[in-house]
Amino acid sequence: MKRYSKLILAVMAGILVSCQKLDIKPTNVVTEDVVFNGEAGMNVYMANIYRKLPIEDFRYRPGGEGRAGMNLHHEWQNFFHMGAAIGEMVGPFGDTYEITSGFGYWPYDDIRAVNYVLENLPKYSANFTGNRVNELLGEAYFCRAFFYFALVKRYGGVPIVTTVQNYPQQSIEELQMHRDKEEDVWNFIGEDLDKAYEMMPEKSPRGRANKYVALALKSRAMLYAGSIAKYGSVNYVDGDARAQGLVGIPAESANGFFTKAWEAASLLEGKYELYNQTPGDKVKNYVDAFLDPASKENILVRDYSKLPNLESAHSWDATFSPGYMTVGPESRAYPTLEFVERWGKLPIVDANDYPIKYDNLADLMNGLEPRLLATVYFPGATLRGYTFDTQRGLYENMFTGTATQEVAKPLDSRASITASDPNTLYNGRRIIGQAGMKRPGSPDNATRTGFFVRKYIDYNKDKSQTGLFQSEQAWIEFRYGEILLNRAEAAMELSNPGDALYCINQLRERAGGPHLNSITLDDVRNERCKELAFENHYYWDLKRWRIADVVLDNAKFKGLMPYYIISENKYIFLAERETFDRTYTFEKKFYYEAIPGGELAKNPNLYPNNPNY
């Protein structure tokens, strides 16, 4: 019993001294006063916002099998590229619909994180020197505009949330916000970017925004809004959401948006310049424009690192070149002939439709625009000492008919000799090349179109450094080349062809192409598709021009297929359907994605859903 009393005494003593300090701060949560204590805290906070910024970079995966979305850390299949579902390339996507439904992007948590800065940082202005608080607030406005831009280009009107919402302090009903009109969201983005431009400094650390980055986004966003107003009021799907203005912008607003786009782009003149380090070698110059970290063309970049504690490196080198040139496992997305012919028809047949014979595979490249050769690897090009030996088969003797007649025959009924394995030999000669052509059923690594992507491929890397998660070249989200195209397009829409010509000829000069003397809207659009190829612009451009349902209407795409004529020791090239012969279709309702089902379930005020969903 005595034993027990001692125990009770001990417990009592324990109780007396406990609970002294219940009101301590949690040690596992970083609190407001730490974050807003100065630059160091803000750097950490902003780093997290930038990490989630909707930059559609190498690792962005727009849909399809597996994990889709933004900022995936261990996404190696970079060939699930937006362009590969819409005919810029052909790739692993079976059809366009694999990317048109999106992946339920709904970044209101990120928007809340930004609103938190806007609401609370001013209370801590004593912790910052000079104008820093304002500069940081400007940066927050830029980030918020970027998130809304990524929302409105997918869904049209979404709820505009400008304050920090709190639950359970606020009721569910209060938090279930209604969608705003699409036009109001675009205007809101413009206003946020104006504030960002006013408040931010001219210079910023690499990878972070300054006032000119805000202008760059503004020129892009306002151009999108202008074209949606102009073309979306002609080609649209009817429905309640449209009747209420939740999707669609009145046509009369188009010029206002185009004017804002033009003004924002024009303000960047003289602040950045097109990359032109080696004007004597325009192919090398254009290739390096995407690899040189010091490029003065870059406006905003995202960097990657394979350091163990960062592990953000991507796999562009490993997944866009054939396996014998890399350590990577496979390539699966290939530029189409339709894309390449944006530069004009290739000289593969004569005036009477008979194939032109070439001594070497590489001879076809003679005289092509340097920018094209720097964007796409042609048959006969080389990388890291290896040649793209692309070849679809052999002919013992040249066929007698025209190219059109020969292509109309099924492959198996032609006189050509083909194989599906590059190691199959015919009289000691490879029948198909190691780089392709790929036949259905044979392993990946081989092209379906005759071409490989060259843009962003780091040719300086040793082969041993080209494995998965070993590519560290920066993604250039905004570059001056795009700004010139935004400005030229806005100028054309505002009936100012002189200014459009001025912009386009700067790009053509750097690209090594001929200058234009006159210009049409189609010229500007074609130039945009050439200059911004594989940079995740083409899909959004097709959408905002409202031509995706025309361009992708049971569309099939072609490749450039080289054959070797044994008796003549010559090469010919036939334009044939890519070897998978896939069909790509874009339905009109896909101009807007459906509001994600989970969000509709949580918030019925998001109804009506977009038309035809």
Next chain:
Amino acid sequence: MKKLTSRILLGVSLLTSAACTKIDNYDGPNASFEGRLIDAATGENFQTSTGSVTVRLEQISWSETPVPQDIPSKMDGTFKDTKLFSGHYRITPIGGAFWPVYEPVEMDISKGSSHNFELTPYLVITNFTQELNGNNLTLRFSIDAPIGAGLPTIIEAQPYVNTTKLVGPGASIFNYSDALKVPVNKEWINMTDEDKTIEITVPDLVPGRKFFVRVGVRLNDSYKSSNLSQIVEIDVPQ
């Protein structure tokens, strides 16, 4: 050991008897809904194909903002779903080449419910004839519009050829079908009588095979779907 086993058994049986005491208070999907889609111009069943007309159901007795569910129509212009929940529904046929139904039907659906929908097609295909010369098949037909004003732009006409009777958009042999599209790209009011009579030749059909053939005319409404002819069988001689 025996004691342990019996204890475990006791525990399991206790858990089992305690579980499932709440019986689901909703009936299973024991209602059905079927019907015909009727072409208002001809009185016959509406010509459809895979992935075109669907009957959209919205169960408004369940929620003010119900998630829509679609019954795809069959090729013969009928539709049927036998696994529906009983309730009050808003029902709209959508997705085909007919004038939009702006006044949906609202009705109760229970066991054996049915309803026929009359749809006004954008275009009617008439005088559809087929002529086989060797292995070249010439198809001739005319188009007429029950309502001409406000008709969506006519995009193209084309044959659909397949080796099964499931033939139409999305179910055809490319070289005999999509490759033979005839672009029109005209408004109905700008079309002459000549424009409204169309002839398409399908060349080089494989000898000795039976083909199922129909023609279609596609319009630029929000679904970009086609008005289709009846399906005919063509036997190509050896």
